[in-house]
Amino acid sequence: MYRIIFVLFLFVFPTLSFAQTKPSKKYLTHLNAAKSHNIGLVKDKPHLDRLVKQGKLVSIKQRGYGYRIDKLTHSHPYLVPKGRTVLNAIARDFVKVAGQNFFVVTSLTRTEADQKRLRRVNSNAASNDSSHCFGSALDISYIRFNHKKQVNTKLEKKLEGVLKQYQAQGKIYFVKERYSRCFHIIIR
Numbered sequence: 395m396y397r398i399i400f401v402l403f404l405f406v407f408p409t410l411s412f413a414q415t416k417p418s419k420k421y422l423t424h425l426n427a428a429k430s431h432n433i434g435l436v437k438d439k440p441h442l443d444r445l446v447k448q449g450k451l452v453s454i455k456q457r458g459y460g461y462r463i464d465k466l467t468h469s470h471p472y473l474v475p476k477g478r479t480v481l482n483a484i485a486r487d488f489v490k491v492a493g494q495n496f497f498v499v500t501s502l503t504r505t506e507a508d509q510k511r512l513r514r515v516n517s518n519a520a521s522n523d524s525s526h527c528f529g530s531a532l533d534i535s536y537i538r539f540n541h542k543k544q545v546n547t548k549l550e551k552k553l554e555g556v557l558k559q560y561q562a563q564g565k566i567y568f569v570k571e572r573y574s575r576c577f578h579i580i581i582r
Contacts, residue, residue, distance in 0.1 A: 424567050424580045428525035431474040431581070435527050436505050442470060451503060451529045452478050460485030460496050464538070468508045469501045474529045477581040480565055481532060484556055484579075492552040498538035500576055503529045525580045533576040553577070 417425075433450045436442050445451040451472040456463045461481065463471055473481065481499070488497060504526040525531035536550045537543060557577055560566045567580040 420569075424569070425523060425525055425528075427567055427580050427582045428528040428530045431476070431528065431530045433474060433529050435523065436503060436529060438505050438507055442472065442503065442505055445529065446472060450474070454478055454481065454499070454502060458482060458485055460489040461534075462496055462498050462541075463502075464498050464500045464535070466500075466502065469504045469526060470508075472503045472529060473532065474581060477530055477532065480560070480581050484560060487556045487559070488553055491556060492549055495540055495549055497549075497553055498535045499532055500535050500538070500574075501526060501533040502531075503527075525578075530581040532579050532581075533571075533574065534579065535576050536570070537575045 433445055436445065436451075442451070446453070452475050454463060454471040454473055456471070459482070461484075485497070489495065504524060506527060509524050509527055534553065535543075536553060537545055539546050539549045554570070554577070557566065557568045557579065561568055564582060566582055569578045571578050
């Protein structure tokens with residue numbers, strides 16, 4: 395009996411668990427867009443600081459018109475310069491369609507070390523290179539508006555509509571992540 399189980403384990407289990415999956419075409423397209431800003435993979439905090447000093451990454455204010463930055467535990471409040479411009483424009487357009495409301499940014503630039511730490515608590519975090527590690531990705535919660543953490547379908551749809559416009563204009567890619575309940579946005 396044990397031999398049969400062992401044989402099944404050898405032939406069945408590895409194909410289910412240990413088979414490496416190839417990154418999807420969509421993932422590679424998003425990652426290539428993130429890499430296109432030519433800052434390279436942000437390795438660690440000293441590297442991040444050098445990129446900021448060189449102007450390759452710029453600071454994102456804690457409070458902006460139409461958005462707020464959440465307490466960041468696994469990322470840093472920086473983006474490529476184009477990212478800051480796009481974030482501010484998305485927030486402005488969100489206010490235009492949603493009135494005096496704001497959304498919450500939950501993640502920005504990560505170092506490789508940040509990404510590894512995040513994987514320990516979030517199995518959904520990319521095990522390959524993450525677009526966050528290239529300074530050109532951000533996450534916007536779709537359940538946090540106006541300092542309230544709750545489902546707000548009306549504001550969620552308005553934000554998603556703005557993001558769809560920006561994607562159609564070729565400014566961003568975005569994915570609605572169900573597990574972390576955010577829109578993952580890559581600056582193009």
